[in-house]
Amino acid sequence: MPCSGDTRIDLETGKESISVDRLSRRHNRPATCTTFIRDKTGVFHPCAQLRIRNVPPLAIGFLDLANSGDFAANVFNQVPVPAYAVALMAIGATVALVMSFVAFWDAKRSCSKIKLLRKERKMLEKSFGDHRVKLDINHRDLGTEIFDRAGVEIAMGAGAFLISIGTYMAIGGANRAVWFGSNLLSGYVGNALPALYGVLNAGWSVYVWVRAQTQAEAAQSHLDDGIAKTLFLRRIKTVQEHAILTAVVCLVSGALSMVTPTQWWPYPVLLVCGLAFIYGTWVYKTQIGYERPLFTESYLLDKEYLVPQLCTLQTVKTAMLVKTDAWDHLNLGNLSMSDLIRFMTNCDLFGQFCLHLLNESCLGPRLIVGAASSVTLDESSFSVFEQEDRMTEIHRVVRCCIERHGMRQVRLRERYLLEALGCHLTNQRMNEKHG
Numbered sequence: 001m002p003c004s005g006d007t008r009i010d011l012e013t014g015k016e017s018i019s020v021d022r023l024s025r026r027h028n029r030p031a032t033c034t035t036f037i038r039d040k041t042g043v044f045h046p047c048a049q050l051r052i053r054n055v056p057p058l059a060i061g062f063l064d065l066a067n068s069g070d071f072a073a074n075v076f077n078q079v080p081v082p083a084y085a086v087a088l089m090a091i092g093a094t095v096a097l098v099m100s101f102v103a104f105w106d107a108k109r110s111c112s113k114i115k116l117l118r119k120e121r122k123m124l125e126k127s128f129g130d131h132r133v134k135l136d137i138n139h140r141d142l143g144t145e146i147f148d149r150a151g152v153e154i155a156m157g158a159g160a161f162l163i164s165i166g167t168y169m170a171i172g173g174a175n176r177a178v179w180f181g182s183n184l185l186s187g188y189v190g191n192a193l194p195a196l197y198g199v200l201n202a203g204w205s206v207y208v209w210v211r212a213q214t215q216a217e218a219a220q221s222h223l224d225d226g227i228a229k230t231l232f233l234r235r236i237k238t239v240q241e242h243a244i245l246t247a248v249v250c251l252v253s254g255a256l257s258m259v260t261p262t263q264w265w266p267y268p269v270l271l272v273c274g275l276a277f278i279y280g281t282w283v284y285k286t287q288i289g290y291e292r293p294l295f296t297e298s299y300l301l302d303k304e305y306l307v308p309q310l311c312t313l314q315t316v317k318t319a320m321l322v323k324t325d326a327w328d329h330l331n332l333g334n335l336s337m338s339d340l341i342r343f344m345t346n347c348d349l350f351g352q353f354c355l356h357l358l359n360e361s362c363l364g365p366r367l368i369v370g371a372a373s374s375v376t377l378d379e380s381s382f383s384v385f386e387q388e389d390r391m392t393e394i395h396r397v398v399r400c401c402i403e404r405h406g407m408r409q410v411r412l413r414e415r416y417l418l419e420a421l422g423c424h425l426t427n428q429r430m431n432e433k434h435g
Contacts, residue, residue, distance in 0.1 A: 033376060033378040034046060034351050034377055034378075036375050036376075038372070038375075044355060044358040046355065047374075049116065049294070051291055051294065052113070052120075052141055052291065052292050052294060054291065054292070055285055055290070055412075056149045056281065056285065057106055058278075058282060058285055059099075060148075060149065061280070061282065063099055063156040063160065063277075064156065064253055064277040065275075066096045067156055067160050067190075068267060069092035069095050069167060070096070070163045070166060070186035070187070071092055072085050073089050073092070073166065073167040074261055074264070075264045075267070076089075089171050090171065092167055094164070096161070096164035099157070099160050100157045100158070103153040103154070103160065104153070104154075106149070107154050107157060111150055117138060117141055117142045120294055121138050123295075123296075124138065124295060129298055133301045133302075134301065137292070140423075148204070151197055151200065155194055156193070158193050159191060160190075162190035165186075166181070166189075166190055167186050183261065191257035195254035198251055198253060198254025201247070205246045206243070206247060208239065208240075209240050209243040209244065212239045212240045212243070215236060215425060215426050218425035218426050218429040219236075223303070223421075226311070228307045228421070231418060232418050232421055235287075235418045238283070238287050241283075242283050242284055245280045245283075253270055289412075291416065306421045309417055310414060310417050313346070313417070314414075315330075317411070320407050326406065327395075327398070327399045332395075337391065340394070346413075347409060347410050347413060349402065352401045352405045356400060361393060362393065363397075
């Protein structure tokens with residue numbers, strides 16, 4: 001589908017401008033409505049329960065290396081324990097212990113998100129209308145939280161904790177009972193959970209690969225050549241490569257971890273697996289993961305809505321990458337207040353815009369009723385500023401948001417729309433198959 005209808009060229013200035021009407025005023029576009037909560041210091045923060053962040057923390061990638069903290073305990077398994085081995089054991093055990101607490105802390109956050117996603121799923125299943133695309137996105141997010149975040153943190157966090165205890169005990173290996181307990185904890189017992197997780201996560205990775213392949217086949221037959229198709233197939237390739245890497249790393253590291261209690265040679269391979277796991281987590285965080293709003297509104301996520309959105313985001317992203325001032329290049333200064341808000345919404349910058357107004361702008365107090373601990377803002381909240389000729393300050397805030405957060409939010413939004421497009425194309429293909 002061509003994208004020329006989503007931008008306009010000013011014939012006098014040669015600048016591009018965004019056609020907001022065509023993008024936002026159809027398909028019952030989701031309402032721009034966000035709630036912010038004031039903390040004890042008076043600073044406003046977005047309500048965390050209104051968004052789903054499908055971007056795991058990079059710290060997860062280091063858990064695989066943390067489970068190799070028993071290296072010295074298993075390699076230098078002798079009495080008396082050499083002094084240099086004691087130092088290596090202390091370092092390895094401490095790293096594993098610290099990472100286990102980090103894993104448990106983030107697993108708690110992940111479990112809260114799993115509850116939220118399940119609540120969202122139940123709401124979609126009970127509500128009227130066709131929500132298959134949203135349910136498919138919810139299923140993907142739920143699986144990611146369970147297998148790629150909470151699962152790895154619980155399994156590897158528990159394993160790292162047991163390994164750290166066993167490695168500390170190895171320092172006092174002169175005692176036969178302590179030596180036996182150390183071998184169990186830093187050996188088979190400590191490595192059993194990560195090995196089990198490796199098998200389960202490999203199964204999930206295979207499912208992700210097959211799911212992406214199904215979406216790619218649907219795109220070849222149901223998506224016209226253009227920017228959206230190019231971006232979509234590029235994402236599919238990245239998702240499949242990440243799934244293969246994750247499956248291989250989980251299976252290899254899980255199997256070799258059960259050999260380390262009696263052999264030293266798996267550790268160089270485990271080091272490579274650990275670095276590959278870090279790389280895989282970085283790839284997911286920077287090229288696959290996305291943010292999205294909770295599905296609390298009834299609106300369509302179909303090709304007619306998603307493709308123009310993706311084309312416009314590509315225009316905005318290109319302007320941010322190659323132009324010194326995206327504001328002037330996109331001719332945003334000529335937009336009305338309502339169209340400017342819609343532009344910020346389409347670029348997933350509305351929340352940042354509201355936060356900047358509430359916390360850093362002279363217009364912030366006008367949006368707050370007294371000493372209220374929370375405030376909910378939508379498009380109508382800003383109409384008074386246009387009437388009072390306060391657009392200069394609004395333009396300053398918008399430009400600041402674009403400079404600070406524009407590229408990051410546009411990329412996150414683009415990944416979410418591509419995920420939604422894949423779900424829609426798969427459902428469209430299934431509908432045609434089953435008549």
